[in-house]
Amino acid sequence: MEKLGERVFDLGENAWTSNVAKLVINFNIVAAIECIAESFTFAEKNGVPRATMATLLSETVFGSVVYKGYGEIVAQHHYEPPGFRLRLGWKDVRLVLETAQESATPMPIGSLLRDRMLSALAKGRGDMDWSAIGLGAAQDAGLEIVGSK
Numbered sequence: 001m002e003k004l005g006e007r008v009f010d011l012g013e014n015a016w017t018s019n020v021a022k023l024v025i026n027f028n029i030v031a032a033i034e035c036i037a038e039s040f041t042f043a044e045k046n047g048v049p050r051a052t053m054a055t056l057l058s059e060t061v062f063g064s065v066v067y068k069g070y071g072e073i074v075a076q077h078h079y080e081p082p083g084f085r086l087r088l089g090w091k092d093v094r095l096v097l098e099t100a101q102e103s104a105t106p107m108p109i110g111s112l113l114r115d116r117m118l119s120a121l122a123k124g125r126g127d128m129d130w131s132a133i134g135l136g137a138a139q140d141a142g143l144e145i146v147g148s149k
Helices: 015-045 050-058 065-076 086-102 108-122 130-140
Strands: none
Touching: 015 050, 015 065, 015 086, 015 108, 015 130, 050 065, 065 130, 086 108, 086 130, 108 130
């Protein structure tokens, strides 16, 4: 494992903890995508181009792989081809919320993400990149996205 990655994290003997860690990472990514989509929509509605915000965020305080990669995708509305299909992200959000319920862990942002993803699935976006949840934020604000489902 040490030769495959930069670092190995010991999550204990229980294999379930590795699954939980993966769900936590994916939950944080999709939550960041929702924040990116909402903030870009806010910016656009108030005269600041989405692409400008993508650059500003990814080259300053949010200079991470998530903000750089997904920021560009959401700014340009380029959700195909998918890197990670929305329907797979939906599965992970469902698993997070099921596990949260079993462990009595409130996750209100998880509920919002569940609803955003369910809406995207209902609109036929399941095979698009999971960042296509950004379309929902733009459409909720009354923006028209040319060529979107």
